[in-house]
Amino acid sequence: MSSENAYYVPHDAKWPIIGSIGLMLFFGGFAAELNNAPSASIIMTVGFLVLVYMMFGWFGEVINESESGAYKSNEDASFRGGMVWFIFSEVMFFAAFFGALYYIRTFSVPWIGGEGSGASTNEYIWDGFEAMWPTNGPANVGGEYEKMGPWGLPAINTLILLTSGVTVTWAHWGLIANKRKQLIIGLALTVILGFVFVALQALEYSHGYNDLNLTMASGVYGSTFYMLTGFHGFHVSMGAIILAVILFRSMKGHFTPENHFAFEAAAWYWHFVDVVWLGLFVFVYWL
Template identity: 60%
Template sequence: MAHAHGEYYLPQPSYWPIIGTIAIFTTLSSFAAYLNGVEIGGYGMIGGIALLLFMMFGWFRVVINESESGLYNEQVDRSFRWGMIWFIFSEVFFFAGFFGALLYTRVFSLPWLLGEGDKGAAHTLLWPEFTENWPSNGPAGIGGDFESMEAWGIPALNTLILLTSGATVTWAHWALKADNRRNLILGLFLTFSLGLTFVGCQAYEYSHAYTHMNLTLGSGVYGSVFFMLTGFHGFHVTVGSIMLITIFLRSIRGHFTPKHHFAFEAVAWYWHFVDIVWLGLFIFVYWI
C-alpha cells in the first residue's frame, strides 16, 4: 500500500502504466493496419482509445485521492515538476521529428529532384521527368490531384481560438493564486470549451479535405505530413482538454489552494506547449 516514509513518498506498485502502454500500442498498430486496408484496424483503434481513456480515468483518480489525502510533500512536488518537465521535453522531440521530415522534404529532397543543390544528380538518376515543387503528390502523381490547405480560413480561426485559450488558462492561474474560486472555475471552463471548439473545427476541416479537396493521407508526401502533424497535435489538444475538464471538476469540489496546486500548473504547462506547437504548424504547414 502507498505510504509516506520520512521525506520520501513510496507509492504502491501500479498497473496503470502497463495498461497505458497496451492502449497506445493497440491504437497505433491498429491505425497502421487501418491505413493498409485491414478492416479490423478501425475496431482496434476504437478499442485502444477506449482503453486509453479508461487508463486516464483510473490513474487520475488514484493520484487525486493520494494528493487530497495529504500523502504528497515538497519532495514529491519537486519530483512531479521534474517529471512534467522531462515529459514536455520528450514531446518537443516527438514533434521535432515530424517538423524535421517536413523541412527535409521541402528544403532538401524536392530541390534535389529538380536538379538543384549538391545532390542535384538525383534529378537524372531517379526521376528525370520531375517538375513539381511543394506541395508534391508523390512520384508520377501517385497521390492524385488535390488542393492544398489554405491558412486564412479555419486554420487562422483555430489559431485565434488556441491563443485565446492560452490567455484564459493564465487568467485562471492568476485567479487561483489570488484565491478567487469563481474566476478560477470560469477561466477553466472557457479554456476547455475553446479546446473542444478547436477539435470540432479541425474535424470539420478534415471532413472538408477528404470530401471536397481530395486531400487525404494518400495524397503524396504533402498529405502524409499534413495529417500526421495536425492529427497528432489534435490528439494532444483532446488529451489536454480532458485534463482541463478534470481540474475544472476538481476546482468545483474545492481542490487546490494558492500554495498547493501543481496539478493545475502541470496542465497549464502542457496547454501552453500545445499552443506553441500549433503556432509552428500554422506557420510552416499552412502559411509558408
C-alpha cells in the first residue's frame, strides 16, 4: 500500500517475459506463414493464445492493485501522462496517412498529369495520363471500379459513431453523479454501437469488392481507401473491446466518482476515434 507522496513500485512480474514469448511466437509464425512454412499457422495461433493469457493475467493484476488502493495521486498523474502520449502517437499515426493522401491528391497526381512546373513530365513518365481524383493510376491498374460514395453506409456509420460519443459522455456523467444504472446503460449502448459500426464497415467492404470492383489493387485510390478506413476500423474494434471491459468492471461495482481513470482513458480513446472518422468521412468519402 502506497502513501500519498510515495510512488507504488510493483512486485516482480512474470508477465513481461510471457508477453515477449507470445510476441516472438506470433510474429515468427506470421513470417513463416508468409513463406509457406509447415506448422506456421499453429505457431502463430499458440503465440496469439499466449498473448491473450498475458493480457488477462497482467491486466487483472493491475485492476486488483487499483481496486485495493495501491494507486494514489502520483500514479494517477503518471497514467494520465502516459495516455496523453499514447493518443498523441495515434494522432501522428493517422496524420502520416492523411498526409500521404493529401500529397498524392494535391501534388503527385497533378504532377504526373503535367500540371505545375513539371508541365512536360507526363510525356516522359506516362504520356496521356489525365490528372483526376479518384484515380487508379496510369494503365488503369486493377481495372474499372466505382468510387465509394459518402451516403448510405458511410453516412449511417458517421451517425452511429457520433451517437456513441454522446452515449459514452452520458455514461461518464452517470459515473460522476454516482448513478450506476446510467453508467452501465450508457456503456452498453456505446459498446453495441461500436460493434454495429464494425459490422456495417465489413458490409461496406463486401459491397466495394463484389459490386464496385474497388479492391486493394485498384491503384492508389483503392490502397489509400482501405489503408485509412481499415486502420480506423481496427481502432474502433479495439476501442469497443476496451469499453466492453470497462462495462464488465462497472457491472462488478468498480469505479467511483473520485477514482475512475480507466473509464476516462477509454472515453478519451473513443472520442479520438470519433474525430478521426469525421476526417475520413470528409476527405476520403466526400471530397
